[in-house]
Amino acid sequence: MDITYRLEQKRKVLGDFPGPKSLELAARRATSVAKGVASSVPVYVADADGGVIHDVDGNSFIDFGSGIAVTTVGASDAAVVGAVKEQVEHFTHTCFMVSPYEGYVAVAEKLNQLTPGEHEKRTVLFNSGAEAVENAVKIARVATGRNAVVAFDHAYHGRTNLTMGLTAKAMPYKHGFGPFAGEIYRAPMSYPFREENPQITGKEAAERAILMIQKQIGADQVAAIIIEPIQGEGGFIVPADGFLPRIAEFAKENGIVFIADEVQSGFCRTGEWFAVQHEGVVPDLITTAKGIAGGMPLSAVTGRAELLDAVHGGGLGGTYGGNPVACAAALAAIETMDTQDLRGRAREIEGIVKDRLGKLREELGADSIIGDIRGRGGMLAIEFVKKGSGATTKQPDGEATKKIAEYCLKEGVIILTCGTYGNVIRLLPPLVIGDELLADGLDVLEAAIRANS
Template structure:
């Protein structure tokens, strides 16, 4: 248990990983938890903060995952701890749909202010990214009186029935769980590493041609896209791709939905990834980094769209829980006062420069923006995906006390999502360890 003492920002291994206490806890986990719930590393966390996670055996690991882009401001960030502690003492829950409270309104006001575009906005709060994506689709369908939804190759939108249908990757997300929701269609993404140099506008024209021929604009409620794909492999569309899609949606009365669950809240070196090209979505979905580790998600968008559903049509028992709202307001304050957008750009520059300097011809692509960077691994001299190498590098990093995540449709992408609170020396050490692993692999 934490005694409030700041955690030393250093990698420290006192046992092999996993250590004896983690091994015992994993045994208990296997006896008590459904086997479908997997873990990336067989170590159990006891404390975390800044850029490290300390396990139950006293090992201190460098965290390049941030709980999958959740703890961007750091675990146990002081403002978040103070705000949540004060809210716990006041009340933990009343349900906003029963007796509302100020925190929910303040979060909605903040999101209306911060998200792209100067138009009048409204916000609704939910629990998870998948839940928010589903509600964005509900809103778009009511507002347009159409049913079709277009998503993209390599997309990940969640694990509920509708969002599984919207997600591209079969294993582990979809296999055996169908049938899935209807009226979901898939279009080709701009994927510069595998597009043969296709320009953004050309890739958009290709996608629009598929949409018009296979769906038809008159049947389409929404186009839903991650401005930078997450689980799909940190794929950054070529410049011009997103603006062209936005314009087509505008011309055809289709709701453009930006899924910024993983990219939002300073992660990409802008407050939102859409800001990079000045893209203004009709609806924007946020979660993960919004509340410093507490479950919260949101749909924010044009007032006329958000107000289209009937009263009572949006909501949920825990949506906008007061503890999560308190955390979100503290996260926003932390991002703004500690200049974490700039910090994300600095981290991204370091990541890209160091990874490119590895000079390994099995690194087919280094890509991303801000503190959301990935390497796509291939067999030397080809573009053939190499998932075995990816697993081997990740496993070696884990053994050295560096938390690294993998992703990608082909299972061949290492992704780096360090907390924006990570000090430079820890990031440098992690990259040195990775470079050494590549040389030995």
């Protein structure tokens, strides 16, 4: 890649941390920020660029989290920064519902062009992934005149009341926050590593879910089926080939709106613009956020024109939805993704990481704590199991996963955990990360796994 970085792309840990300035900020936080807001790492950021994050005490960390798949183009991409500065000099807000502007329209045009399918499309913009998901459900209900919504085991769709209902994991996302929105049903997911029958195909797993929908809900009552093409918080679960196409086909056969939640997997993250493209699936609606705007808050619902246009005037929107500064950032970020070929870079990262981790698993043997290595592009995961259980019980080892993450942090690598059982490490490096920095981060991760095997 031909990228000029503003910050030196090196890992550097000066000493014990959190350092004094981070500790001072933590003390201020304790008396001002709600305890319900948790942070994965105890250091405070001063600067970030490319694949590194600098803290306030002068340490430099390799970023394998990208702010949860947001800073795909880096946290201070020059094109995004320039676009934001230019827009801010003109106006920061008017509210598109009051005084519209070209940036919103341009982003809608770009999303209609990039998302899968040749059908006529419309787009509506919001601020967060949860907002996009909630509005996609609203659109599906109006367009179909039905109420029921089907989500899947291990799903994560957001923190609003309706999206908590769609989300499968209780702690920390749902515990104590109910009651949740009604008419939400859960279907079994294709989870190849944890299938009771390891021989089950993707299509057979889809038929299992379809049978549940038919028997427990009735297909004619379902407004929408929503699924993450690669599940995020649930553990970066990649369904078996054939699962998504069959679910989409069933939806089409029964007048059900098929919603692809690409909030985490979209915008080059998996090696395609959108993860559904790996199997040629064309969703009716697609929700996007995270990587869309280089770190600025923006999300969208894009899909079939007849679905979005079924909603009455004033039924969609929000004060900040499609903020002009965020729209400028999105157009610049998408341009960077295209000119830097970040789809291709994501595939390169997948090859490098899977090769390294595959060799490590082979070396450690069949009874190692590495149960599964999976994912696509720059959306990769390692699922850890208790040593010796890999081929039999596959007992999750959340404690080892936590220790590996802590080891990496102390050595200057930020990684994130996830999974229904808390036993998955997810790798989400900025797609602009250089090979040398990526290799250094993998060296640390490999050492952490060895130390806990």
